Amino acid sequence: MTKWYRENAPITADKLADELMRLKRGSVSRRHFLGVTGLGLATAVLARQPGLFNSTAYAEDLGTQMSIATWPNYHDPATFEAFTAATGVAVEVNVFGSNEEMLAKLQAGGTGWDLFVPTNYTISTYVKLGLIDELDLSKLPNYDASTENARFTSEGVVEGKTYAVPKNWGTTGIAVNSDKIKAPVASWKDFFEIAMTEGDGRAMVHDYQLTTIGNALVSLGFSFNSIKPEELAKAEELLIKVKPHLYAINSDYQPAMRATDAWMTMCWTNDGAQLNRDMPEIKFVLGKDGGEIWSDFYAIPKSAANKAAGYALLDYLMAPNSAVKEHIANGAPTTDSRVLKLLPADVTSNKIVYPDEAALSPLEFGAAVTLTDPGRAELMARFKSA
Amino acid sequence: MRSATNTKRNLVTAALVAPAAAWLAVFLVLPFMAMLVFAFGERAPEGGYQAAFTFTQFANLPTRAAAFWNTLLLAPAGALLCLLIAYPVAYYLAVKADPRYRLILVSLVVVPFWTSLLVRTYAWMYILGSRGIPNLLSMIGIEDVRMLNTPGAVLLGIVYGYLPLMIMPIYVSLEKLDRRLLEASADLGGKPVSTFFGVTLPLSLPGVMTGVALVTILLLGEYLIPQLLGGGKVFFLGNALVDLFLQSRNWPFGSAIAVTLVAVVVVVLMVAMRVAWKVAGTRQVDLV
Numbered sequence: 001m002t003k004w005y006r007e008n009a010p011i012t013a014d015k016l017a018d019e020l021m022r023l024k025r026g027s028v029s030r031r032h033f034l035g036v037t038g039l040g041l042a043t044a045v046l047a048r049q050p051g052l053f054n055s056t057a058y059a060e061d062l063g064t065q066m067s068i069a070t071w072p073n074y075h076d077p078a079t080f081e082a083f084t085a086a087t088g089v090a091v092e093v094n095v096f097g098s099n100e101e102m103l104a105k106l107q108a109g110g111t112g113w114d115l116f117v118p119t120n121y122t123i124s125t126y127v128k129l130g131l132i133d134e135l136d137l138s139k140l141p142n143y144d145a146s147t148e149n150a151r152f153t154s155e156g157v158v159e160g161k162t163y164a165v166p167k168n169w170g171t172t173g174i175a176v177n178s179d180k181i182k183a184p185v186a187s188w189k190d191f192f193e194i195a196m197t198e199g200d201g202r203a204m205v206h207d208y209q210l211t212t213i214g215n216a217l218v219s220l221g222f223s224f225n226s227i228k229p230e231e232l233a234k235a236e237e238l239l240i241k242v243k244p245h246l247y248a249i250n251s252d253y254q255p256a257m258r259a260t261d262a263w264m265t266m267c268w269t270n271d272g273a274q275l276n277r278d279m280p281e282i283k284f285v286l287g288k289d290g291g292e293i294w295s296d297f298y299a300i301p302k303s304a305a306n307k308a309a310g311y312a313l314l315d316y317l318m319a320p321n322s323a324v325k326e327h328i329a330n331g332a333p334t335t336d337s338r339v340l341k342l343l344p345a346d347v348t349s350n351k352i353v354y355p356d357e358a359a360l361s362p363l364e365f366g367a368a369v370t371l372t373d374p375g376r377a378e379l380m381a382r383f384k385s386a
Numbered sequence: 387m388r389s390a391t392n393t394k395r396n397l398v399t400a401a402l403v404a405p406a407a408a409w410l411a412v413f414l415v416l417p418f419m420a421m422l423v424f425a426f427g428e429r430a431p432e433g434g435y436q437a438a439f440t441f442t443q444f445a446n447l448p449t450r451a452a453a454f455w456n457t458l459l460l461a462p463a464g465a466l467l468c469l470l471i472a473y474p475v476a477y478y479l480a481v482k483a484d485p486r487y488r489l490i491l492v493s494l495v496v497v498p499f500w501t502s503l504l505v506r507t508y509a510w511m512y513i514l515g516s517r518g519i520p521n522l523l524s525m526i527g528i529e530d531v532r533m534l535n536t537p538g539a540v541l542l543g544i545v546y547g548y549l550p551l552m553i554m555p556i557y558v559s560l561e562k563l564d565r566r567l568l569e570a571s572a573d574l575g576g577k578p579v580s581t582f583f584g585v586t587l588p589l590s591l592p593g594v595m596t597g598v599a600l601v602t603i604l605l606l607g608e609y610l611i612p613q614l615l616g617g618g619k620v621f622f623l624g625n626a627l628v629d630l631f632l633q634s635r636n637w638p639f640g641s642a643i644a645v646t647l648v649a650v651v652v653v654v655l656m657v658a659m660r661v662a663w664k665v666a667g668t669r670q671v672d673l674v
Contacts, residue, residue: 104632107434129432201532207618209633248535248617261516261534372432377634378449384618385453385626 066309067092069102069116071296072252073271076329083316089309097251098208099371106131106301113301114310117167120155120295121210121366127158132299134161139311142318144338152295152335155365164297165318168332170269171355171363172211172292175253179281180263187289188219192238194264196245204265205239206251209380210366211266211292212239218290225367232379239383249384257282273331273352284352286359293363295335418648424641433635443642450643453626458650460537460622461605464544465552465598471545472552472597477586479553480560492557495550503547507614510546514539514615535617543611548604552597559593560586588665595662599655606651623647 072095080091094113096102099122105111107129118126126132137143143165145153156164176185183198185191195203205212214224216235226232243249247262256262257275267275272284298317300310316322320338327334327343333353334340340348348354370376425443430436447454475495483491498506512518514533523531533539563586571581609624618625623643630640 098633100633100635104433104635107432107635108631125432207633243619246617246619247532248619250618256515259516261532374429374634374636377433377636381626381629381634381636382449384629385450385621 062087062089062309062312063306064088065090065092066114066306066313067094067112068313069094069096069105069111069113071095071117071268072097073254073274074117074330074332076326078329079317079322079326082322083313086316087309087312089306089312091313095252097206098210100209100377103131103371106303109303111301111303112305114304114306115298115300115313117296118164118299119210119366120152120297121368122371123155123164123297123299124158124368125371126299127163131302132163133302133307134163135165135300136311137162140165140315140318142315142320144336147337149335149337155295156297156299164299165314166335167296167298167317168270168327168330169293169295169335170332171286171360172215172266172268172294173272173284173286175257175265175267175272175275175282175284177257177260177263177279177282180260185264185285186287188215188287188291189289191264191266191287192216192219192242195242199264200245202247202261202263203242203245204248204250204253204256204262205242205246206253206266207249207384208251209376210370212249212383213376213379214366214370215266215287215291218287221289224290224292224364225370227369227373227375229375232375236379236383239379240386243383243386268332269353270330270332273350276352277331286355286363288359288362290362290364293360293365296332418645421641421644424638425645427638427641429636429638433637435637443639444646446639447642447646450623450626453621453623456621457606457623457647460541460544461602461608462598464541464548464605465601467541467545468548468552468601469594469598472549472556473594475549476553476556476560476593480557480563481586495553495557499550504610507543507547507611510539510543511614514542534615535619537616537620539615540612540620543615544605544608547611548601551600551604555596555600556590556593559590559596563589591662591665595659599658603651603655606647 066089068091070093074095075093080093084090096105099119102116102118103122103125106113106116106126123132145162148166149169152169153166156162156166174185174188174191180202181194181199183190183194185194191203205215213232213235216238217226217231218224220231220234220238222228222231222235226235248256250256253262253265253267254271254275257265258279267284269284272282275282276284298314300307300314304310317326320336320342323334323336323339324342327339328347331350331353334343424435426439426441428436428438428440428442479488479491479495511534514520516534518533520531520533523529567585567589568581571585576584607624608622609628612620612622612625627640627644630636630643
């Protein structure tokens with residue numbers, strides 16, 4: 001019996017063309033495409049042949065799997081695929097909508113995360129609770145503290161020890177679909193008013209105490225970080241009044257904004273840049289009455305099962321070459337001057353990503369106390385269950 | 387001699403029951419005990435649990451009154467809506483359908499379970515979202531209809547998800563129905579409608595009660611459907627619990643709510659079952 005020459009091929013030419021078209025139309029993910037065509041495996045196998053590609057030599061055994069906890073729409077999937085191709089370590093990505101949720105999971109234990117992405121104001125609490133390790137910077141040759149902008153990176157260092165290194169910075173502003181909402185939106189006061197009028201049933205707030213309560217406070221003229229009971233009570237009153245008019249309480253607002261189910265949302269810089277890039281009618285504005293400026297960090301949980309892989313991925317992400325690709329894909333501004341130099345002009349001149357200093361001056365960094373304040377936690381829970 | 391066989395039988399029974407008993411002890415009783423202890427504790431300053439003995443958590447229960455009411459109203463409402471739709475289907479399958487196709491038709495009821503509820507609920511998000519039905523409506527001139535993230539969407543998701551669980555027990559009880567009783571009713575001059583309400587319905591009540599209880603209990607702990615189709619605005623106790631454990635990290639309060647929910651479910655269930663069996667029992671006696 002002779003075999004047809006294609007019998008052992010993983011996929012026929014016709015099917016490959018079909019799958020390629022499905023990938024192009026966006027009906028399947030890149031991962032699915034690489035899987036069914038066998039190309040992913042082929043790349044991974046080739047990549048591990050010494051001398052074929054010049055990848056970093058990893059002294060330690062990195063295992064075959066690791067896990068990262070991060071935020072929605074915050075990475076270029078190609079980054080993780082390239083890391084897997086270079087090291088053989090598959091990356092499992094978990095996304096979260098709030099720092100509180102990440103903290104809750106770490107406090108409960110057994111997350112399995114080897115790397116995660118906490119925001120500036122949470123790091124001191126993680127250190128205090130002994131949930132993260134001081135980073136061994138010798139394992140991160142690609143990280144260079146001297147090229148980082150201290151305005152955004154100082155909170156990664158606690159009592160002289162580096163516990164977290166910066167991913168990028170950003171702001172929390174308002175994304176608004178200008179085809180649907182004609183009224184000008186320039187402040188959080190406008191946001192909440194329009195949510196109850198022109199944008200009735202079409203506005204979204206985060207499922208996240210810091211920004212949802214913070215921006216409600218700002219709209220009332222209080223500090224983003226207030227924990228004063230009488231100010232929080234006013235914010236709660238506003239939020240409960242707005243709630244019946246909201247489209248949803250959810251930190252993953254891109255799908256709803258893209259489908260035009262929602263017309264206006266609280267929005268992080270990177271999502272604002274992504275939405276505006278694909279749908280120019282979606283504008284991103286910073287509240288002139290205030291709001292949040294933040295920086296996100298990478299940290300390694302004390303409970304990480306595969307720290308070697310956690311460090312390897314972190315170092316990979318710190319390399320300016322990969323950071324530039326991540327930046328272009330996710331649209332969050334960099335804290336690293338090496339990366340800034342490599343960026344194309346259309347990114348650095350994008351006012352959503354790099355706003356004028358004047359627009360940033362009313363904004364506040366989140367304060368550590370808001371993370372653990374029982375008053376804010378309970379307010380958020382009451383607002384949601386009201 | 388006899389006691390020896392008895393001992394042997396007891397040993398066999400014990401050996402058969404042991405795995406299930408151990409499973410329940412480790413994964414149901416122990417966690418429940420832990421929750422009971424937590425419910426009397428305090429939230430630690432950074433969140434989590436701190437040992438104490440206080441009734442504060444139970445005193446705070448009224449702050450979740452809305453979620454309690456939502457759950458206690460929407461769960462039975464969803465179950466009743468399921469019942470209204472499921473009964474005719476089950477009746478058709480058990481009584482009217484051609485016996486040759488019955489097996490195929492019954493399997494069709496179960497087929498949706500082959501796909502994860504999560505995936506099917508996501509599908510509903512697209513159907514109800516702006517690019518789904520509202521888009522079709524806008525083509526015939528009805529603009530800006532909102533379906534997703536409304537209580538209606540949650541109810542639809544509930545009925546869709548739980549319908550098979552209601553159809554099956556009713557189908558089973560109708561299938562066992564003794565046809566001679568229907569004939570007897572007709573012979574005695576009973577019209578189809580009075581035969582249905584006098585004979586068929588009472589005899590299928592055990593199935594109805596099983597279905598209603600099953601669906602109601604599962605709905606009381608529902609989290610996924612309100613989260614995905616209600617946009618985090620239509621709130622069940624399940625959602626309140628997730629928030630307390632995963633956002634505000636108030637384990638004691640979360641435990642207190644969970645314990646209260648379990649207590650409410652047990653009481654509601656016992657009362658409902660007692661009433662139901664009483665009704666079903668007397669009707670059965672009447673027939674004989």
